[in-house]
Amino acid sequence: MKILKSSFAVVERRAEHAVKFFYSHLFWHNPGVRALFPDSLHEMERQRDRLFAALTHVIAHLDDGTLRPYLHDLGRDHRKFLVRPEHYAAVGASLLAALAETSGAAWTPPVEKAWAEAYQVIADAMTAGAEGSEDPPWWDAEVVRHLQYGPDIGVLTLRPHLPFPYLPGQYTSVSSDRVPTTWRTYSIGNAPRPDGTVDLHVSRIDRGRLSTALVRETRPGEVLRLGAAGGQLVFRREDRPVSLIAAGTGWAPIRAMLEDLAERPPDQDVRLFVVARDGAHLYDRPLIDAYAARCGWLAVTYITPAPGRHRNQATDRLATALGHRGMWPDQDVYLSGPPQFVDETAHLLQQLGARPGRLFHDAVPARGPEPGDRPLGFGEWFLNPPAPHWHNPSARAPRSY
Ligand SMILES: NC(=O)C1=CN([C@@H]2O[C@H](COP(=O)(O)OP(=O)(O)OC[C@H]3O[C@@H](n4cnc5c(N)ncnc54)[C@H](O)[C@@H]3O)[C@@H](O)[C@H]2O)C=CC1
Numbered sequence: 024m025k026i027l028k029s030s031f032a033v034v035e036r037r038a039e040h041a042v043k044f045f046y047s048h049l050f051w052h053n054p055g056v057r058a059l060f061p062d063s064l065h066e067m068e069r070q071r072d073r074l075f076a077a078l079t080h081v082i083a084h085l086d087d088g089t090l091r092p093y094l095h096d097l098g099r100d101h102r103k104f105l106v107r108p109e110h111y112a113a114v115g116a117s118l119l120a121a122l123a124e125t126s127g128a129a130w131t132p133p134v135e136k137a138w139a140e141a142y143q144v145i146a147d148a149m150t151a152g153a154e155g156s157e158d159p160p161w162w163d164a165e166v167v168r169h170l171q172y173g174p175d176i177g178v179l180t181l182r183p184h185l186p187f188p189y190l191p192g193q194y195t196s197v198s199s200d201r202v203p204t205t206w207r208t209y210s211i212g213n214a215p216r217p218d219g220t221v222d223l224h225v226s227r228i229d230r231g232r233l234s235t236a237l238v239r240e241t242r243p244g245e246v247l248r249l250g251a252a253g254g255q256l257v258f259r260r261e262d263r264p265v266s267l268i269a270a271g272t273g274w275a276p277i278r279a280m281l282e283d284l285a286e287r288p289p290d291q292d293v294r295l296f297v298v299a300r301d302g303a304h305l306y307d308r309p310l311i312d313a314y315a316a317r318c319g320w321l322a323v324t325y326i327t328p329a330p331g332r333h334r335n336q337a338t339d340r341l342a343t344a345l346g347h348r349g350m351w352p353d354q355d356v357y358l359s360g361p362p363q364f365v366d367e368t369a370h371l372l373q374q375l376g377a378r379p380g381r382l383f384h385d386a387v388p389a390r391g392p393e394p395g396d397r398p399l400g401f402g403e404w405f406l407n408p409p410a411p412h413w414h415n416p417s418a419r420a421p422r423s424y
Pocket residue numbers: 209210226227256270271272273274275276298299300301304334335336337338358359360361362363364365367384385387390
């Protein structure tokens with residue numbers, strides 16, 4: 024363990040070089056593998072960052088008993104990327120070559136042996152996870168309805184071809200043939216229905232190829248691919264008041280929870296805050312009003328910016344409303360929305376007294392690609408290595424749901 028950690032510290036200082044070398048080596052020696060990776064340069068750069076983040080995560084958790092189950096689940100979920108057993112050997116060879124090249128004189132026979140063994144443990148666990156899974160590698164899902172709210176929001180209803188298990192509040196990853204090899208996570212916007220259909224609420228991002236394809240181009244009859252559902256944003260039935268806080272299409276998982284609560288009403292009061300950049304973006308307001316009228320336990324506060332103000336001023340207005348609500352130490356709070364919104368609001372709630380263990384939200388990655396986005400430079404890497412991809416493969420819905 025020690026040998027790996029100190030060797031990785033050397034490599035980490037030259038992370039950018041190591042990762043570039045790794046991919047060049049992999050694609051040069053295995054030209055067929057290139058097709059499994061994104062063709063856009065920008066996506067590929069994000070992919071590079073992800074690989075190193077994943078490696079950092081594994082090294083950091085080498086002594087941790089949770090690593091093996093994590094790798095197991097990761098292997099199971101990698102089947103949707105068309106990863107086959109022989110790819111593990113190819114990746115291992117290129118990884119060792121990149122580590123050797125980057126380590127220079129620090130690459131000694133004992134270091135090489137330690138890395139080769141560690142990689143084998145990783146590859147074996149992932150392969151076993153892939154082979155042992157009873158789930159399909161992905162779920163084909165036909166688009167049966169496409170609702171558009173203005174130019175940038177689409178709600179797609181999909182019918183998976185096989186039963187698709189999930190809990191209200193969870194997310195899935197999505198891919199379309201329109202943007203091959205790109206997968207993005209979207210929360211599911213409804214509680215499980217008898218017909219098995221699921222809704223995705225998609226907010227289009229400038230230069231976001233998949234979100235643009237989903238909102239503006241995808242039509243009924245098309246088939247998308249879904250990865251297994253996951254995520255911890257699921258309702259806990261505790262004897263405490265609840266606040267649900269949703270911003271933008273972060274409304275989707277909150278809606279799923281609310282649908283479920285309407286079916287099986289809670290004993291406690293629920294306050295829903297719905298934040299949007301303007302009135303037109305409160306696209307589900309009629310439905311929310313109907314719930315508020317029907318459910319005695321539900322109260323709703325809508326928040327938009329003051330006229331003429333920037334969209335994010337709604338977050339300042341939310342802060343004021345949260346300050347007035349009070350009782351934070353005694354509540355469970357569910358938060359969903361843009362990553363910075365979630366971070367800021369979680370921070371504020373803690374300042375207001377909310378308990379961290381009663382604050383629930385997904386670890387949403389920065390939305391990308393944004394204009395001006397670029398891969399991380401070495402300095403940024405070193406000072407602030409990015410977190411691994413937010414999709415936690417171990418957070419599956421129980422199959423019995
Ligand atoms: N489980 C989750 O947490 C989910 C998260 N999302 C995320 O929610 C976002 C939805 O995007 P849109 O609908 O276009 O939202 P949006 O850009 O219209 O933002 C809605 C509101 O969020 C607040 N906000 C946005 N950016 C902010 C910032 N940087 N700082 C402070 N407040 C900010 C503002 O009050 C804004 O009016 C996406 O980033 C998506 O990834 C979506 C679904 C589920």
